[in-house]
Amino acid sequence: MKTRERILHKSLELFNELGEPNVTTLLISDELEISPGNLYYHFKSKIDILTELFDWYENEMSALLEVPDEPMDIEDQWFFLHLVFESIARYQFLYKDVVNVLARHDKLRLRFQRIITKKQKATLQVLNNLHQQGRLQANPSEITALSENIVLTATFWISYANVAKSQVDEMTLVQGVYQVISQVVPFLEGEQREMLEQLKNAYFR
Amino acid sequence: MKTRERILHKSLELFNELGEPNVTTLLISDELEISPGNLYYHFKSKIDILTELFDWYENEMSALLEVPDEPMDIEDQWFFLHLVFESIARYQFLYKDVVNVLARHDKLRLRFQRIITKKQKATLQVLNNLHQQGRLQANPSEITALSENIVLTATFWISYANVAKSQVDEMTLVQGVYQVISQVVPFLEGEQREMLEQLKNAYFR
DNA sequence: GTCTATACTGTGATAGAC
């Protein structure tokens, strides 16, 4: 792997572990056992590293959010959500310090907001699909509120786990998926409700 | 107002506005038109200021969370939640940079977690009360998931508004209350469900 | 491409006069 690539991967790793504000360019080069000068040969600033990692994330998430306009049952949703949570986890540094990171980099702010908007649209699409099939019983304002709650939970679940439970592992992601789906379930018909219980038992421990 | 007090109030104001990591002791003293030396006469470090503000917050929130063990109807809950959101907003700097702030100050981490736990207990108490009265239809695991979702929403609503909508005003808080209650409503009986619609219309715009 | 050396800046914090 070329040095440039190694810098990006190590930065992502350290950002996720320690939080972007707490990772210095010196630490990155130290960990890679290269000189700071070398790092600055490949990237003219720390923001450049951050921005390139954001590109990665943006591509990954954008692709994921191209939700097929077909009905999803609970199992499909579970799977889809798990992919979203995994993607968020891979770039959790963006989420754990969102407010701070975006406050310092206005361009990223707009791009992040665009992704949030995409998430809301994808969520609404899934919910409306279920509604039109008559499988989800809710009025429009309930659907709006529900989708906002879902996006919020997806956005901050990892931060919440980090603060409330002091750790983030694979189980944390599964639990996040469960928390999101449990918000949808009360609007579903009986059979689908039981499906969640089954999925929960299948995935938890 | 004594200088010591002025430092605390101005720090709180700046922390909330700019984020704690972006506020230097020099900025604080500048804004107060005192010298940095003077600031350090009153506080031996920046963490000391932060800690004292945390004391304020902790006292305020702890008092609030002493929920009376009596049933609350939707209106009571709305009012109670609004007080919680106002308190969070007053100390929003703690929330907007939670992960970062707590990563740097381990003692605050424990204290913050204790408050989160209190919030969960208070929420569970309210929900269980409703359940025992037969006004809330949900099984134990639904109640657990619901209370976790509620605490998460309350904790990160302001961050979410900040990121997704780029602003936090009085309306934001009202909307946060609405988002939380909308999670409870699907488990309630018909009359209570309509109550939320009324409250929503009364408070929005 | 990579290194060493170094400059520059901002920030937390202290010393000592008034």
Next chain:
DNA sequence: GTCTATCACAGTATAGAC
């Protein structure tokens, strides 16, 4: 209590040799 002056240090970034 308040000020001025100053330190120490960390973090970003550059210059120039190899």
